Amino acid sequence: MNMLLFSLIFLLATSVVATDTDxxxxxxxxxxxxFVEASEVAVIGFFETPSEETLGYKEFVEAARNVRPIPVALCSDKEAWAKFSVVSDTIALFRKADKHQENLQLSGIKKIEADGLTRFITMNEIRFLTEYNQVTAVGLFQSEVKTHLLLFVNRGSADYDELKDKLAALAQEFVGKVTNSSGRTPVPEFLFVLIHGVKSNEKSLGYFGLTSRDLPRVGIYDSNSDMKWLMPDGEISTERVREFCRSFLVGNLKDVKQAGPPDRKTEL
Known part of the structure; x- marks a missing residue:
């Protein structure tokens, strides 16, 4: 066995320890x-004493089973706590798409239930391309990133998988380009959002003047200005979507007619 392989095995053996909770x-x-860097979304339960008697521990373990395959781990190491600014038993969710850490401090919850912890994880699960629904809408609109690149598409259409993969890959080009309000942590210029052409999303489509028959289309929504644009109809290629995003960033879309009915303000 060469030295590099031996060192890697040793590091894994000493850094990640199996527990009876799996x-x-x-x-x-x-x-x-x-662990955080390895996935688009990761969750760590920071428990000083992870045991059946610890407040919220059993509920967290059950929630972890409910949200598979999201990676979930435990951590009691105080240096790691300090690294992630954790001061007491906390459930922390880490999102790579917008470089965000969402903390749920257990001491501040009146009644801890597994269903509540499960909902906390699922509603904050933002990925490079996030499917829009009533649950993920919470995390999307609470994110510090207020500009959304939207892919409107009918599930099951011939080009559905190709478009999803194409935009998920493109989203990574816009991660960590600017700093957040604190001036420190890099955040992306856009969140990429997938909106299916289904009845529950009729309001979102109508906001852009679309119906399911018009799809697929690509749009941009900027919640800071409550302005919206559609990319001109045609092939949805990586190059065209990239240029559409850049047109927004340099201000070229300000003089372009907005999509959908005028003077209609609503959340997606």
Missing amino acids: LPSLSNVTAAEA
């Missing part, structure tokens, strides 16, 4: 950072 235990900062 959740990995992250024993140091390096392991915790690697």
Whole structure:
């Protein structure tokens, strides 16, 4: 066995410890950072004493089973707590799409239930391309990133999978381009959102003057200005969508007619 392979096995053995809950235990900062970095969305339960008697622990373990395949782990290492600004038992969700950490401090919850922890995770699960629904809408509109690149598409259409993969890959080009309000953490210029042409999304489509028969289409919604645009009809290629995004960023869309009915203000 060569030295590099031996070192890697040793690091994994000492950093991630199996537990009787089937959740990995992250024993140091390096392991915790690697766990977060490895996935689009990751969840860590920071428990000082992870046991059946600890407030919220059993409920967290059950919630972890409910949200598979989202990666979930435990961490009691105080250096890792300090790294992620955790001061007491906390459930933390990490999103790569907008470089965000969402904390749920357990001491501040009146009644801890597994269903509530499950909902906290699912409603904050934002990915490089996030499917829009009533649950994910919470995380999307609470995000510090207020500009959304929207893919309107009918599920099951011939080009559905291709368009999803194409835009999910493109979304990663816009991650970490600007700083957030604190001036420190890089955040993306857009959140990429998938909106299916179904009855529950008629309001969103109508806001852009669309029906399911018009799809697929691509649009931009900027909640700061409550303005919206549709990319001109035609092939939805990576190059065209990239240029559409750049046109917004340099201000060229300000003089372009908005999509949909005029003077209609609503959330998607």
